[in-house]
Amino acid sequence: MIPVANSRSDSPMPSLPQPRRIPRQSRSRALVEAILEATARVLTERGYAGTNTNLVAERAGVSVGSVYQYFPNKDALLTALHERHAAEMHAAMERALGSPSAAGADTRDLRSKLASLVQAWLAAHRVAPELHRVLEKEFPFFDAPADQSPTDQGIRQRIRALLDEHRSEVVPQDPELATWVMVQTMESLIHAAVIPPGAPCSAEAAGQAIVDLLAGYLCGQARRALP
Amino acid sequence: MIPVANSRSDSPMPSLPQPRRIPRQSRSRALVEAILEATARVLTERGYAGTNTNLVAERAGVSVGSVYQYFPNKDALLTALHERHAAEMHAAMERALGSPSAAGADTRDLRSKLASLVQAWLAAHRVAPELHRVLEKEFPFFDAPADQSPTDQGIRQRIRALLDEHRSEVVPQDPELATWVMVQTMESLIHAAVIPPGAPCSAEAAGQAIVDLLAGYLCGQARRALP
Amino acid sequence: MIPVANSRSDSPMPSLPQPRRIPRQSRSRALVEAILEATARVLTERGYAGTNTNLVAERAGVSVGSVYQYFPNKDALLTALHERHAAEMHAAMERALGSPSAAGADTRDLRSKLASLVQAWLAAHRVAPELHRVLEKEFPFFDAPADQSPTDQGIRQRIRALLDEHRSEVVPQDPELATWVMVQTMESLIHAAVIPPGAPCSAEAAGQAIVDLLAGYLCGQARRALP
Amino acid sequence: MIPVANSRSDSPMPSLPQPRRIPRQSRSRALVEAILEATARVLTERGYAGTNTNLVAERAGVSVGSVYQYFPNKDALLTALHERHAAEMHAAMERALGSPSAAGADTRDLRSKLASLVQAWLAAHRVAPELHRVLEKEFPFFDAPADQSPTDQGIRQRIRALLDEHRSEVVPQDPELATWVMVQTMESLIHAAVIPPGAPCSAEAAGQAIVDLLAGYLCGQARRALP
DNA sequence: TATGAATGAGTATTCATTCAT
DNA sequence: GATGAATGAATACTCATTCAT
CATH class of the missing domain: 1.10.10.60 (Homeodomain-like)
Structure with missing residues (x-):
């Protein structure tokens, strides 16, 4: 494992830098x-x-x-921004999927839910695509620690829960692997779609394609209805 | 386009830095x-x-x-490395798919070809995963310009040609969009699979999953044979 | 032992900082x-x-x-200056006492030699007393490592050799201890004499007093001839 | 006098910084x-x-x-600490020598008194040698101003008084000079003895050597009894 | 008086780049 | 061409000191 010399001080990055003091006032x-x-x-x-x-x-x-x-150092600024972004995505996900505890309340099929989620995330990324570009593309090496951040874990777990809820519709056997494929694919394609030069089509079409991709993988057929 | 202040001189990076002189000797x-x-x-x-x-x-x-x-500046070193990597990927692709001019010679179905390609690329990335990590994760802001590099264009075109060859098997209507989805997905998932922490499974299983994902999207069903 | 945070970097000082490259040209x-x-x-x-x-x-x-x-860092500048000073003192000592290998050639008694040495060192310090003040009084914490510097060791050894040459005249039993007393006393008193506000008398008188002090300790009588 | 830029404000240090207010409560x-x-x-x-x-x-x-x-500034803290140290030394001296006003009460000879004093000071320094190291070796540039501090003046005067009391035993002619030699020697050797790496012998032996040195200078013979 | 949040000048060190040899 | 000594702008981070509350 390479000690990524990210800030001036060449010290190995100790997990997630935390704000020096939690501001209360x-x-x-x-x-x-x-x-x-x-x-x-x-x-x-x-x-x-x-x-x-x-x-x-x-x-x-x-x-x-x-x-x-x-903020203890420069990286902490970026990390905080990253965390904030992850939190926004998490919130958008909750809005799109509902809380996992309220399962059963949402009677839509998996594909519909995926469509909602992709829609919501695309919308969230369109707000400040350049910032996300920098955050996600210039610093994905923050992802490794960030993957261990509670918020990122939350996202992963929610996706996992989603697959569990619909396990009867899901074709891939290994839920762990399926979750990984889902998260990686959604993140990278949504970013690629939003960040210039972006997808060679409208955002809607790109969203549709992403949903097709995911649903095709999970449900064994890309199109909702093939005659 | 953001003027990424990457080299010491704050001048906006003008597309791809080229070697100052093409060495012949x-x-x-x-x-x-x-x-x-x-x-x-x-x-x-x-x-x-x-x-x-x-x-x-x-x-x-x-x-x-x-x-x-x-090399005119530091970035040119990295760009050259990136180009070299792209060239290797291109070569691996040629080996896996055959030259597009020799179409018809390869009678395998789309899924088989995809499997070969993913296999080849995974293998190529396993040689020096750390280098790829840095190249692709610490400098993905080279991706945008790199997309305009001839080699990357070559890769894109070869994929496009592949879809064209199999247009009868391909479900998605827009070939441009389908190509974009293919390239983005393959690149990000292959990197994610190889770079630590990597996929939560063996490389083979990850490769299989990637093929499933792509084939599901393109051919409308994830598994080769669903009874 | 306290890790003296001397330079900005709080790293423990690793013995003597050396010039980054030995200049030849x-x-x-x-x-x-x-x-x-x-x-x-x-x-x-x-x-x-x-x-x-x-x-x-x-x-x-x-x-x-x-x-x-x-110079690898700021401290190295000071250390180099210190070393240079020590070298000058060493040279002055050699001139005053002659090389130890040429023992026997110098037939003067211990007190005369001490007087020469003190004289020479006082003279050397009068050249740039302020520099020595800073060097010896603001940074004596460089002394600890400096004590292990070859030059400082050389000075100590030469003094030790001097005492050995005149062991018949020397009263104190432990030569190690006597050497320590000599070195400490000479250094501190010479500095104190030269550095403002200095001794409450002429430099000559101060030198005389220092010789009296040392000779009194070593030879058991302060004055050359007490009737 | 050099304007030692010690505190952030580069203003030349005006003699001794005093506590901003003498606390009464x-x-x-x-x-x-x-x-x-x-x-x-x-x-x-x-x-x-x-x-x-x-x-x-x-x-x-x-x-x-x-x-x-x-405390008006950072240096005042150190100065105060130095003063406190000087006061402790002064008190130890009083205990060892008795108050000068009570002269005549102490009938011991000069050498005995010196032994008491050196003993007392060595003991006082052994309490917190590291603190003294920093105080005396990292900041001896406080020594110059400190010499003008009342407490340091007190110490000097007491030594001077001691020499006067025993003027019949004292060989050196100039009492001012003799006092200077005494104070400088005692301070530097006691510090050198206590502060690591210290004297190459036990504290007792070092104390003995210091007394020998001083007595030899003052009384014209190093050993109490030379047959 | 006590507090401690806010200030911002100050500084060691790095490294892309140049150019005289 | 090749060299590598010299350059100097740039930057993260500290800490003595102030002052509104």
Whole structure:
């Protein structure tokens, strides 16, 4: 395993960097918010190499010191942004699928649910595609630790639960493997679809194709109804 | 397009950096080879942040000046490595599918050909997974320009040709879109399967799953034979 | 043992920092000379906290990069200066005492030799007392490693040899201990004498007093001749 | 005098920084005590570079603001600690020699008194050698101003008084010079003896050697009785 | 008074790139 | 062509100090 020298200090990245202090007061929260907002903006405009803590601080209208008051290092900014993104995706998923505990309430078939999910995620990514590009394509090496982040785990588990709910419709035998295929495929294709140059078609068509792909794999037939 | 400030000079990266001179003499070629080899080694051992031109030169047993004789800047090294990788993939594809001009010679069905291709690519990636990890996961922002690289275009076209050859078996209507789905899916899943932590199963099983996914999408059924 | 966080990096100081490359060509040597000269000047003018590598480089008329080409870090500059000082003291000692191998050639008694040595060292320190102040008083924590430097060892050994040569005149039993007392006393008193506010008397008188002190300890009587 | 740029503000240090307010209430005194205690602890554990006001405040269980309520700047903390040390040495000296006003009461000869003093100081330094190491070796540039501190003056004067009491036994003519030699020698050798790597012998033997050195200088013979 | 969040100047070090030899 | 010494802009991070609450 390569020790990815990601920040200046060549120390091996110790799992997920956490905010230095959990902000409780509203002022602190606003500060953290402003810092993350500025990070997102700078990241979007200048990419990874062009992003530096001093600039982020300036853009956020705070001092560098304040940035370091809440984030132990530069990577923590990116990680926080990543986490926030994962949380948004998780929320979008919950909205699209409902909570797993409320199973049975949702009587749609697997394909319909997949369509909802893909739709919701595509919509969420269209908000700030450039930011996601940087976050997901320039720093996927944050994915390894991020995969162990609770939010990412949550996403994976929800997908797994979805497959379990519909296990009678699901063709692939190994649910673990099927979950992996699902998550990898959805993430990469949704990003590829949204991020320039994007898919060679409308977002709707791309979404449709992704659903076809997934449903074809899971249910053994790509099209809902083949005459 | 975002001007990714990747090299020291903040100038927006103008498409693909090309080798400063195409070396014709064998000595030059050996030099370029040594430099790229060293780049690959350093990249594998130390990741992106740990890679720098001086170290590459040292490892290659050349002076920095010589590196800059053949590569206009640091990014050109990585781009060249990426191109080389794409070329290898292209060659593996040719071996697996045969040249498109020799169509008709290969009488296997689409699924069999897909299986060969996935097999070949998985095998090719297992040779130096760490290098691919860095190349594909730390620098996927090269992907966009790389998509415009001739080699990548070649891969895309070969896949497109494959779908055309089997257009009778292919369910999706839009061949352009189908090609896009194919390429994106294969690339991301193969990388995900090979790069740690990898797929939650054997490489064979992962390959099988990828083929199932692709064939399900293209042919309308995931399993070769469903009774 | 306390890990003295001396440079910015909190890493434990690994014995003596060595120049990054041993300069062979005259230009390099001149560069190193200029850098050390500048370091000495800055150190003298601004003390430890006021000394920084960028300023040193500027004063030396070179770029920071060049400083780091020859010295791995800031401390190495100070260490080099310290070493150079020790070497000067060693040379002054050789001149005052003669080489130990040529024993017998010098027929003076112990007290005379001590007087020569003290004299020589006082003179050497009067050249740049402020520099020595900083070197010896602001950074004596460099002494611990420096004590293991070959030059400092050389000084200690020469003193030890001197005591051995005159073992018949020397009262204290333990030569190891006597050497320690000698070295510590000479160093601290000479520095104290030269560095402002210095001794409450002329340099000559101070030197005389130091010789009295040492000779009194070693030979059992402070004055050369007490009637 | 060199303007040692020791605190962040580059202003030349104006002699001795004094506590901002002399605390009269017990709570204040306790606060000051806690702060100094914490300073000593941090200094001992982390050395000069590792010591910072925020950490000191935290260790003291106070806010930084409170530190600055009683100490105008960081150096004042160290100066106060140094003063406290000097005071302890002064007290130890009083205990060993008796108050100078009570002269005549102590009928011991000079050498005995010196032995007592050296003994007492060695013992005092063995309590927290690391702290003294930092205090005396990392910051001896405080020595110059410290020499002007009342407590240090007190020590000097007491030594001077001692020499006067025994002026009949004292060989060196200039009492001012003799005092200077005494103070410098005792301080540096006691520190050298206690601070690692220390003297190449037991503390007792080192103390004995120091007394021999001083007595030899003052009284003209190193050993109490030479047959 | 006490607090501690906020400040921001300051600094060691790196590394892509150049160019005189 | 090849070399590698020299360059110097760039940047993460610290910490003494302030001041609104």
